[in-house]
Amino acid sequence: MNIDPVPSLRQAAAAAAGTQQHPAGALYVVATPIGNLADLSLRAIHLLGLADTIACEDTRHTAPLLRHLGIDGKALLPVHEHNERSAAEVVIARLAAGERVALVSDAGTPAISDPGAALVAAVRAAGYRCIPIPGASSALAAVSVAGDLRGQGFRFVGFLPARSGERAQALQALAASRETGVVFEAPHRIEALATALAAACGDRPLTLCRELTKQFETVVTLPARELPDWLAADANRLRGEFVLVLHALAEETAGAAGAHDRTLATLLAELPLKQAVALAASLTGAPRNALYERALALKNADNS
Numbered sequence: 601m602n603i604d605p606v607p608s609l610r611q612a613a614a615a616a617a618g619t620q621q622h623p624a625g626a627l628y629v630v631a632t633p634i635g636n637l638a639d640l641s642l643r644a645i646h647l648l649g650l651a652d653t654i655a656c657e658d659t660r661h662t663a664p665l666l667r668h669l670g671i672d673g674k675a676l677l678p679v680h681e682h683n684e685r686s687a688a689e690v691v692i693a694r695l696a697a698g699e700r701v702a703l704v705s706d707a708g709t710p711a712i713s714d715p716g717a718a719l720v721a722a723v724r725a726a727g728y729r730c731i732p733i734p735g736a737s738s739a740l741a742a743v744s745v746a747g748d749l750r751g752q753g754f755r756f757v758g759f760l761p762a763r764s765g766e767r768a769q770a771l772q773a774l775a776a777s778r779e780t781g782v783v784f785e786a787p788h789r790i791e792a793l794a795t796a797l798a799a800a801c802g803d804r805p806l807t808l809c810r811e812l813t814k815q816f817e818t819v820v821t822l823p824a825r826e827l828p829d830w831l832a833a834d835a836n837r838l839r840g841e842f843v844l845v846l847h848a849l850a851e852e853t854a855g856a857a858g859a860h861d862r863t864l865a866t867l868l869a870e871l872p873l874k875q876a877v878a879l880a881a882s883l884t885g886a887p888r889n890a891l892y893e894r895a896l897a898l899k900n901a902d903n904s
Contacts, residue, residue, distance in 0.1 A: 610670060613645035622650055622731075625695050627723045628702045629716065631709040631735030632665065635813035639736045645669055647733050651702035653694050655679040655687065657715055661706040679703065684715050688722035695728045702733075709737045713758035713784055738812050739782045742843040745819050746780075746807035750848040754780035760793070775800035776893040778849035785842040794827040797846070801825070801889055805847040811840035849890065860884045864895050873899065 620643075622628070628647050633639040648654065648666065653675045656662035666674060679687040691701050703710050703719060710716030720730050739756055748754075757774060760783065761767045774781045775797070785793050797806065801824035808827065810818040818837070822830060824846070831837050860880060867876035877895050881888040 607670065609645065610649060613642040613649070617643040617646035622647060622700065623729065624698045624700055626700060626729040626731050627691065627695065627720065628700060628731050628733055629710050629720065630702050630704050630733040631737065632704050632707060633813065634707045634736045634738045634741070635811065635817075637665075637668065639813060640665075640669075641733070641735045644733050644735055647700075648674075648702055648704075650700055652699035653677055653691075653701045655691055655701055655703045655719065657705045657710075662704055677701075679715055679719055681715050684718045685722070688719045691719060692723060692726045692728065695723065695726075707736075707738075709735065712737065712739065712756070736813070738784070738809070738841075738843050741812050742807065742809040742819075742845050743780070743782060745809070746845040746847065747821065748780050748805075748807070748845060748847045751780035752848070754782055754845075757781050757783045759784045759786075771796050771800060772892065774846060775889040776896060778890075778893065780848045781846040783844045783846070785844065787838055787840060787842070790838060790842050791828065791831060793844070794831055797844075798825045798828050799888075800892075801846065802887055804849065804887070804889065807845040807847070809843040809845070810837065812843060814840070816840065849887075860886055860891065861894070861898065864891065864898055868895060868898060 628651065630644050630647055631641075632644065648669065649671050651674065654662060654666070655677045657678075657680050659676045659678055662676060666672070677687060677690060679691070694701055703716055705714035705716060708714065711720055723730055743751075743754055755777060757770070760770045774783065783793070803823045803825060805821055806824045806827060807819065807821040808830075810816075816836070820830065863880050863884060864876065867879055870876075871879065873892075873895055877888060877892045880886070880891050880895075884891075
């Protein structure tokens with residue numbers, strides 16, 4: 601006898617999550633898979649079935665997911681970067697009417713480099729509960745397989761700014777920081793990012809994750825300076841979505857820049873910051889990113 605797997609899945613979800621209260625008049629922030637549908641939690645399935653309205657980044661992505669789960673007849677409300685604030689008024693009105701509203705993005709956890717933060721803030725300001733339904737996160741997945749032994753937590757950067765000036769400034773800050781950094785990048789910009797990181801970070805370890813949880817998932821750790829050549833070796837390596845983990849800077853490496861304070865101070869007195877750091881790296885052989893961080897500290901001390 602053939603058994604329809606969809607009702608069985610919904611029943612399993614209800615059995616696992618149904619004993620917990622999921623009150624009406626609340627916004628549920630639901631994480632969805634970043635690639636592999638099997639990563640959707642049983643609680644998320646149960647909640648999507650309970651919800652009266654599903655606020656989604658793109659109905660064209662969410663509708664097939666709901667069909668796959670056998671969840672039909674739900675009101676879908678588009679909530680994306682262009683209408684998030686106005687859509688919040690609609691969501692709040694539905695919460696006031698006693699509805700359960702589920703918020704989902706196209707993939708992963710909403711409000712993490714995806715729409716959702718403005719909606720959550722508006723709902724909380726209006727006095728309604730926002731309840732997380734945790735699950736897939738590409739940032740956490742990447743950090744978990746990076747093997748960053750020196751990392752003590754991490755700084756989530758997400759996508760760098762698109763404007764060249766802001767992007768360059770963000771890259772400088774990322775390279776200068778000694779803590780672990782997590783960056784997202786799209787395929788059409790990955791080569792440019794790799795070139796910039798190679799120049800700024802040199803031998804600093806970097807873990808690149810491509811197409812996490814999907815069929816052609818790739819995870820590789822290498823010095824930042826080797827990343828452009830690694831990408832160029834196979835055109836397929838330029839495809840998909842990327843998460844990059846820039847490993848934490850060794851304390852001894854970060855501290856070594858302090859030994860060159862006199863050189864940096866002399867150069868900073870005559871040259872712009874970037875030129876002074878570049879020349880100091882050439883003269884001393886110290887890592888450029890560590891020298892840059894130290895140069896910033898010296899300039900801030902002089903200005904204080």
